[in-house]
Each structure stands twice: as structure tokens, then as C-alpha cells.
Amino acid sequence: EDATITATVKSKLMWNDHTDGMEINVDTRYGAVTLSGTADTPATRELAGRLAENTDGVRSVVNNLTIDASQPSSEIAEAASDAWITSKVKSTLLFSRNVDGLEINVDTNDGVVTLSGQVDSGAERDLAVELAESIRGVKDVDASALRTS
CATH class of the missing domain: 3.30.1340 (Histidine-containing Protein; Chain: A;)
Structure with a gap:
């Protein structure tokens, strides 16, 4: 079930217009999801956490994303x-x-x-x-x- 949760959260992050293209790692253990990597804004960091929380099977989320405003925007990463x-x-x-x-x-x-x-x-x-x-x-x-x- 943890592998399914991880795949679902990664998919949600990839298909969301605000979080796709960002360097976000997802790890799940016994339904507890840990997000690590970088987000370009505090709002994007919060959104990634909410997307993970609203996934079936998720019991808790630890959002360890850091803010890196110098990270290329997701549009540039996508276009590449x-x-x-x-x-x-x-x-x-x-x-x-x-x-x-x-x-x-x-x-x-x-x-x-x-x-x-x-x-x-x-x-x-x-x-x-x-x-x-x-x-x-x-x-x-x-x-x-x-x-x-």
C-alpha cells in the first residue's frame, strides 16, 4: 500500500499546474508521507502538503520541503x-x-x-x-x- 500511496502522491504533484516540474521526493512508510526537496514559493510548499494529505491511505504528512526562489520556474523545467x-x-x-x-x-x-x-x-x-x-x-x-x- 505504501508504494501505491507514493505513486499516487507523485502523480498528483506531477499533474498539478503549480507543483509539476519541481524537485519533490515522496517517501511513504505505513501511510506516513514525507515530502523532501525544494518548492519555489511558500504557497507551493503548502499546496504540495495538502495534495499529499488528500490522498487515500495517507495517515500523516511531514512536509520537509525547503523554499528555493532561485529554482527555475516549473514552466521552464516543463518546456525543457x-x-x-x-x-x-x-x-x-x-x-x-x-x-x-x-x-x-x-x-x-x-x-x-x-x-x-x-x-x-x-x-x-x-x-x-x-x-x-x-x-x-x-x-x-x-x-x-x-x-x-
Whole structure:
């Protein structure tokens, strides 16, 4: 159960707009979560603690995060991570009701997202591009390899 709690807390921190990209370590022992690393503001430190507290199975949280205002902002850290962008675009497409994310391949190089695969219509293609463009860190979207049936 501790491994599940750790994974859930890490996921919450990664997907939150204010805490993703920060250097936060999560350790769980018998439902007690310890956060360590750095946050860029006191508010972000507090938010990370609350996200951990509101996770199923968590009995207590020890928030050992320190404030480091010189740490690069999460936006810069995100933009530098093509792997992060790829996973965020892919999950956004998978969770969209109007796009068949399973049929779309996503690749990112220097912030430029390439979409390839098959979609049912031009409208679905346009929506896939729009969703990809909405992700922070995306500089451009190339959908020339995204075919319509």
C-alpha cells in the first residue's frame, strides 16, 4: 500500500499546474508521507502538503520541503522536458471524448510536437492539434502525418 500511496502522491504533484516540474521526493512508510526537496514559493510548499494529505491511505504528512526562489520556474523545467510534453499530450488526447487518442502517436523534439496516425475526420484532427497546442511548453504542432480516413 505504501508504494501505491507514493505513486499516487507523485502523480498528483506531477499533474498539478503549480507543483509539476519541481524537485519533490515522496517517501511513504505505513501511510506516513514525507515530502523532501525544494518548492519555489511558500504557497507551493503548502499546496504540495495538502495534495499529499488528500490522498487515500495517507495517515500523516511531514512536509520537509525547503523554499528555493532561485529554482527555475516549473514552466521552464516543463518546456525543457520533451518526455514530459509527450506524456502530457498523449494523456490529454486519451482523456478527450472527441479524439481517439489510441490511434494518435505523439513525439516531441525541442518542444515541437509531431502527431501521426489515423483520425476519423478533419474536425477530430483539428481538435487533436488544438489539444496538443494547449499544453504548456509546446512550441509548435506538426500534424502533417495525422491522416483522416
